[in-house]
Amino acid sequence: MALLTPEDLENINRQLHEADSTVRRVTGLDIKGVCKDFYGTTPCCEKVGIVPVTSGNGIIGNFSESLRAITEYFGFDSFVTTMPDVSGYYEAVRNGAQIILMADDNTFLAHNLKNGKIANNQPCTGIIYAEIASRYMKADSKDVLAVGLGKVGFPGAAHLVNKGFRVYGYDADKALLEKTVSDLGITPFEPENPRRFSIIFEATPCADTVPESVISDNCVISTPGIPCAISRELQEKYGVELIMEPLGIGTASMLYSIL
Numbered sequence: 001m002a003l004l005t006p007e008d009l010e011n012i013n014r015q016l017h018e019a020d021s022t023v024r025r026v027t028g029l030d031i032k033g034v035c036k037d038f039y040g041t042t043p044c045c046e047k048v049g050i051v052p053v054t055s056g057n058g059i060i061g062n063f064s065e066s067l068r069a070i071t072e073y074f075g076f077d078s079f080v081t082t083m084p085d086v087s088g089y090y091e092a093v094r095n096g097a098q099i100i101l102m103a104d105d106n107t108f109l110a111h112n113l114k115n116g117k118i119a120n121n122q123p124c125t126g127i128i129y130a131e132i133a134s135r136y137m138k139a140d141s142k143d144v145l146a147v148g149l150g151k152v153g154f155p156g157a158a159h160l161v162n163k164g165f166r167v168y169g170y171d172a173d174k175a176l177l178e179k180t181v182s183d184l185g186i187t188p189f190e191p192e193n194p195r196r197f198s199i200i201f202e203a204t205p206c207a208d209t210v211p212e213s214v215i216s217d218n219c220v221i222s223t224p225g226i227p228c229a230i231s232r233e234l235q236e237k238y239g240v241e242l243i244m245e246p247l248g249i250g251t252a253s254m255l256y257s258i259l
């Protein structure tokens with residue numbers, strides 16, 4: 001699993017603000033507005049306990065601190081426990097947390113202790129980035145290119161199919177692409193005869209996975225994938241609306257989904 005680095009999370013508040021203004025330009029709503037409209041829920045200062053976890057590759061510098069800044073940005077009352085792991089979980093509950101946020105190297109979860117609802121970051125991230133892309137006000141058709149059909153990309157592509165979009169899918173893993181084509185009934189995209197899209201959704205751990213041949217002027221590229229799916233040069237050349245942020249939008253999706 002591709003893990004975040006402390007560098008990915010630098011200036012998380014600036015990254016969130018920048019992503020929010022792009023989301024507003026693309027959909028007419030800010031991230032809060034999209035989450036509220038999509039999930040039908042609104043935060044009202046729920047107490048969120050953020051528990052650092054030392055397993056596997058261990059604690060990621062400023063991961064917990066970023067989650068605190070993100071939860072505050074979206075209207076929650078949050079704290080990071082002083083202890084990690086089991087002791088931290090105990091500390092969070094004893095200090096009145098209604099929602100637990102914690103992540104090991106494979107699963108990043110949000111658990112609402114009051115209503116029992118639980119969310120996983122990977123599907124929640126794919127679905128919210130796909131939802132934002134699907135709300136692009138200037139889209140010229142219902143055709144979408146989805147690049148990367150893994151733990152984040154597949155749920156996002158499935159969400160776009162469910163919303164009635166014509167999804168053209170691509171993944172470097174041919175077997176996975178074939179399975180996704182049959183599971184979701186999407187069209188396999190062939191890089192050898194490309195066409196241009198006004199909506200592109202990318203979720204891969206590789207850079208430059210969206211070729212120039214598929215980019216149309218002012219298209220939306222909604223991409224949780226890290227590193228970025230296109231170069232700064234291509235983004236400027238085509239006036240691409242790039243929705244890309246390392247942690248906050250996916251975390252908001254998790255939290256709104258369990259309220």
Ligand SMILES: NC(=O)C1=CN([C@@H]2O[C@H](COP(=O)(O)OP(=O)(O)OC[C@H]3O[C@@H](n4cnc5c(N)ncnc54)[C@H](O)[C@@H]3O)[C@@H](O)[C@H]2O)C=CC1
Nearest residue numbers: 002148150151152171172173204205224225226246247250
């Ligand atoms: N921004 C955010 O909030 C979040 C970002 N992520 C990031 O999203 C990315 C995807 O995560 P997962 O879905 O969990 O990974 P995954 O490994 O389950 O799926 C990635 C997929 O991309 C495909 N792929 C790799 N290189 C490719 C290429 N050049 N062209 C086409 N397909 C290619 C792989 O075959 C794989 O199927 C990672 O970079 C991860 O760090 C994950 C969660 C949240």
Ligand SMILES: N[C@@H](CCCCNC(=O)[C@H]1CCC=N1)C(=O)O
Nearest residue numbers: 003004052053059060063103104
């Ligand atoms: N155990 C560590 C956190 C590990 C998080 C690993 N997961 C990722 O990097 C995923 C989450 C969103 C994007 N990638 C800590 O508590 O500091």
